[in-house]
Amino acid sequence: MFQAFEAFIGLRYLRAKRRNHFxxxxxxxxxxxxxxxxxxxxxxxxxxxxxxxxxxxRILGMASHATVMARSGDLQDWQDAEKRVQGQPGIVGAAPYIDGEGMLMKGKNVKGTLIRGVLPDEEVEVSDVxxxxxxxSLQDLVAGEFNIVLGADLARVLGVGVGDKVTLVAPKTNVTPAGxxxxxxxxxxxxxxxxxMYEFDSSLALIQMDDAAKLFRMDGVTGLRLKTDDIMRAxxxxxxxxxxxxxxxxxxxxxxxxxxxxxALQTEKMVMFVILAMIIAVAAFNIVSTMVMVVTDKQTDIAVLRTLGASPRSIMRIFIIQGTVTGLIGMLSGLVGGVWLALNVETIVPAIEQLFQVQFLSPEVYYISELPSDLQWADVIWICSVAxxxxxxxxxxxxxxxxxxxPVEALRYE
Structure with missing residues (x-):
């Protein structure tokens, strides 16, 4: 255990004016x-x-938290399954859907597309589309009218807008006298x-579920899309x-x-943690060099303490206290600055962009044009612990x- 005089001397060395300004x-x-x-x-x-x-x-805005499907073939009794699911704890929404693939054509423009048949009134319970x-409007998807809602990038590739018509080529075939x-x-x-998300905006099209059933010749649905009250517990x-x-x-x-x-995101975060930890390691090496020079500068003081009865372990504790307090000052300063910056980065970055008339994340290039921040105290604890x-x-x-x-060697020339 540390004794009072060890802490006193260690803190005294920390705040005392040194003769060596370097x-x-x-x-x-x-x-x-x-x-x-x-x-x-x-x-x-x-x-x-x-x-x-x-x-x-954004991904879960279109992709469901979970999907229930039949083990073989289409889900036939989906109405009964939906009623049973909606009454279960943890479920805030359920909606049937039909998935299929096809090609959309407009003139010479052709694009492979994922077709999803939905019920508009129920789809809003499980997605943010x-x-x-x-x-x-999504509500314009009316059974029998064969309307379609396209991703914005998909519509751009096809060169169409609201009010235009597109031709959907389904993988199902018709047998006619001509073949x-x-x-x-x-x-x-x-x-x-x-x-x-490019994955959805460039390749997804929504149609009414009854129209999808006719198009793909299905008696049931592909499955039920579920939304839970906690995505981590989904x-x-x-x-x-x-x-x-x-x-x-x-x-x-x-x-x-x-x-x-x-x-991939988790791996990237771990690698970034290790890389940035090297900055702290460099600062730790600076503490080593600083403490070595302090020990050299305090040789006479150490010798006097030894002659007064201080043990080598007490001397060791004195300098551990000094170095630890030095590091704690840096750690607490970085903690306060980092937390403040993380909480205000969404305000600071736009201010810098406006001041210098620049834009770091152009919306024409990046889907996320603002710099988001989500401070997690578990990360803060890990960082401070490592430091x-x-x-x-x-x-x-x-x-x-x-x-x-x-002591004899230190005091020989004093």
Missing amino acids: ISFISLTSIIGLALGIMVMITVLSVMNGFKKELTD ANNIESG VLPRLKQFNVVGLFRIG PQISRSIVAQLPGEYWVVDWTQRHSNFFK FVMNILATIYPALRAAKTQ
């Missing part, structure tokens, strides 16, 4: 380096969390949506619900459909060197 300068740079390293780590990881949250919200309609011909159906464009909630349903069902949640994407451990390790060698000081 040591003071190196100590100051060590504190600043540690503070900057922690501040940068907190800010960068918060911005990465913000991008992840933004991308997750209705809130991201640029023109037209086997592909199924063609003309649709009226009644809406355009933009989610902000796997557990959906599996517990499917286990209670009568019949052969299976479920796929968002963590399975987009597992590679979210694993504190590195700081403690940085004080050990100088403190051991001070403990090995021989």
